[in-house]
Amino acid sequence: MHEWVVGGAVIESSVLGRVGPAPDDGLLLVQNLRRGGLVDWTPPGGVIDHGESVIGGLTREVEEETGLTVLTWSGPLYEIVAVAPGLGWTLRVEVHRAVEVSGCIRTGDDPDGIVVGADVVPLTQCEERLGAAHPWVREPLMDWVADRWAGTRVYRYHVEGSDPANLRVSRGPGAAR
Secondary structure, rough: OOEEEEEEOOOOOOOOOOOOOOOOEEEEEEEEHHHHHHHEOOOEEEEEOOOOOOOOHHHHHHHHHOOEEEEEEEEEEEEEEEOOOOEEEEEEEEEEEEEEOOOOOOOOOOOOOOEEEEEEEEEHHHHHOOOOOOHHHHHHHHHHHHHHHOOEEEEEEEEEEEOOOEEEEEEOOOOOO
């Protein structure tokens, strides 16, 4: 089994200086171009390289994908564990909230060539924009948007199948909610 460690970022519009009707009225999401031409939206973040800390790797990933430098983080807000025996992998994701950022949003510098766009999405539109994302990406983020809890929650998923186009995903034991 291959084990992936990923860092995910929650970057609110208020941190970006884009305050609308409410202080936290939007989230920064990135548009990803996947294999086979599929497109989805997710929070910024990515795989943590061997020897990197989660925060160090997450800071690097956010800068590569969005041009923003996160100066201060809080969290983790939640952790995701997804196990896909048929695909031969286990995924562990730590999601942190950006508290202070510098720079301007820009795309085109992603060395992986996956991120092709970025947008500050109003909270009322996040669930729709995240519609093509995997449940382990969409569900915890939308739970946090609705509840804004203190501490860290853990979400567990079991992924059945070996064909990425026909996976069955279920919440595992001990999952938040």
